[in-house]
Amino acid sequence: MSNTSSDALLARMMQFHPKIIDLTLDRVWRLLAALDHPERRLSPVIHIAGTNGKGSVQAMIRAGLEGSGARVHAYTSPHLARFHERIRLAGTLISEEALSAALDECLAANGSDAITYFEITTCAALLAFARTPSDYTLLEVGLGGRLDATNVVDNPALTLITPISLDHQQYLGNTLPEIAGEKAGILKRGVPCIVGPQDDAALEVIEARAARLGAPLLVCGQHWHLTSEAGRLIYQDETGLLDLPMPNLPGPHQVQNAGMALAGLRALARDAGAEAAVTRAEWPARMQRLHQGPLVEAHSGGAIWLDGGHNPAAGHAIAATLAQMNIGRLWLICGMLNTKDVAGFMRPLQDVAQHLYAVSIPGEAATLSAQETAQAARTAGIDASEATDVLSALKQIAAQDPSAHVLICGSLYLAGNILRENG
Template sequence: MSRAGSDAILARMMSLHPKVIDLTLDRVWRLLAALGHPERRLPPVIHLAGTNGKGSTQAMIRAGLEASGDRVHAYTSPHLARFHERIRLAGELISEAALSDLLDRTHAANGPDPITYFEITTAAALLAFAETPAEWTLLETGLGGRLDATNVVERPALTVITPIDLDHQQYLGETLEEIAGEKAGILKRGVPCVVAPQHETALEVIEAKAARLGAPLMAHGQHWHVTTEAGRLIYQDERGLLDLPLPRLRGPHQIVNTGTAIASLRALGRDEAAAEAATRASWPARMQRLTQGPLVDLAGGAELWLDGGHNPAAGMALARSLAELPRRPTHLVCGMLNTKDIGGYLRPLAGAAQALHAVSIPDEANTIPAAETAEAARAAGFETVTQAGDVAQAVREITAQAPSARILICGSLYLAGHVLRENG
């Protein structure tokens, strides 16, 4: 195979399977065997699953471990601006040269055999992690857990389950119990698991699976607690109480994610890393204030924010985040994919914003057309709804009407990625 840039190789990988998602581990096991089983040669693994908060929690665990001087590999998905964001080697995003070589080798090992894009790129990441020295490996599931391509490590050091809610029902099941069963598939015999706050039905599924496997649980509300008091984060478990600064990541839901990260670090024996987990972590497109770039210039005196949440729980979390900010006229610019529950996402936000501009997500075949998003917004309770040709047009129209508005671009990580690329 001739050497090519990573984009060209990734494009070839997209054609290896007719489906984007086809949950099974058979193809991954075959490719990992062809690569010499890199999953058996990884630094100690922390494996994360859940519906919401995986990325933020992983970023906080990584910040804490790195503050202790450890080198940390991290795998996450999807990316926002560039694929390289998915693979962090010993603390640094993978370089273009290293990524191209890695993908080329993985593609050659697979040959023409069917395999999904996520499966083959996950195998590539595991190969990179096995070949690069580090103290830890952080693996975030892409979808579900039991049949996720990351679920190939026989004995991780720790598993983590962030809040579970309804999402991806067409793949994971229609009920919380079914979805929780898939997420709990990352539990391993005898391996401890940190569990974030859960709906009671989801927690029961996790507890039952843990009992069968003899996997010790450290569950929120039972073994650890987190709250805020007088502008501080208060974390408590059986080993004591921590009084810490509020997390750098914004929003009340980040309090839960911070507590989950601290519980994970303490389970790993990194008690001293708790404060750094809260204050050093960064994670784009999670209630992110944009402060420079062409879109910010276009907004003028208006605040410009970006969030990639896309399910009903994310809509509720976003509404709570907006409620905590200083009062200011708030306008949403929203675009979503047709695989998401748009009504469930928008209903909590109807009382948190004055108006909504609906957009289609550029270059996404599964985008909901702006007209349908506008219709869904009216049905969800928004009184002032407008369609815009793109995000820039929406920002111009909003600032012309309300020069000091708060503008929140939201609804999809794919829309957020487009915004970050366009905004530089």
């Protein structure tokens, strides 16, 4: 083992493949074989795919499992402030020593062969998981499902598919059925799958694949039901009813995410952790209020929230959350990638936005320019201006309205930049 830092090792890994995304499992299988197949030595795996809500559902399931006394590994992507956030070993973020060791071993086993950054870092996560005792391993799909680097476990304990919508069309297909086919690629023969609320076209694809594999489905609205009544969360399936507090994660969309988590815990016979699932989950950059740092100091008169949602479904979820918060119109600071449906994300926000300041995302080659983002906002019916950066935008907002409420939004990469500077 070398004494090289994880940052330096990760930087080397960026050079192994000319494409950031290149979906295939061949390179992953090769490296896993060279590492003596750590994917075969994991604790029972819970595999989560979908377009929206994967991270929140995983966070709730983890909180529930830990609340019931289990030790839980968790893998998620992308990270926000530090790579270490992607890998949680038995409840604790991976240490610098353990991360560097796993990365170093993967680099040595891979040699000079082509492999993407996500593939080799996923193998490093699996290696770390295999060497640390736990009761469960949570794996969140990076992109799609069928050819995602996490899709290497033959017999998981459970799979989950969160709501599917249009996103990453350049990799997954241009229609809901095509995208659903990729997400449903995580289904395994005989393994139960929790299915969140779906468009009929997506659900048909999932049901057809499940029928071919003999994978039992537990579908929202068919096998389990969720309502909110008098400020309480009511979950019901054939096992019985759960009467719980509302989710601590903000937004009406977190109610359906909680339903998936509760259905998952029931399927695992771990519903002793049901209340912990909805009250103890933590998931940053999802309508997260900032309480410290330079941005808060620059605008102390009003609240500042941060959200990393970036597709049309996320735009609707943010708008619904803001409406539920009943704070009236607020100011937006927005930066987005050029691979996203920018107008589709912004249209749902036109009724809650006072004005939008557009920024580029620092350090991201695929960022839209502030000018392009501002023009997209105007096309979506939102008054917009350009700013050199988030702090500059915030100062301009504060000068016009000292008590303004502000939402910084549009990208997880922008959210990560904000959290690094205001963590």
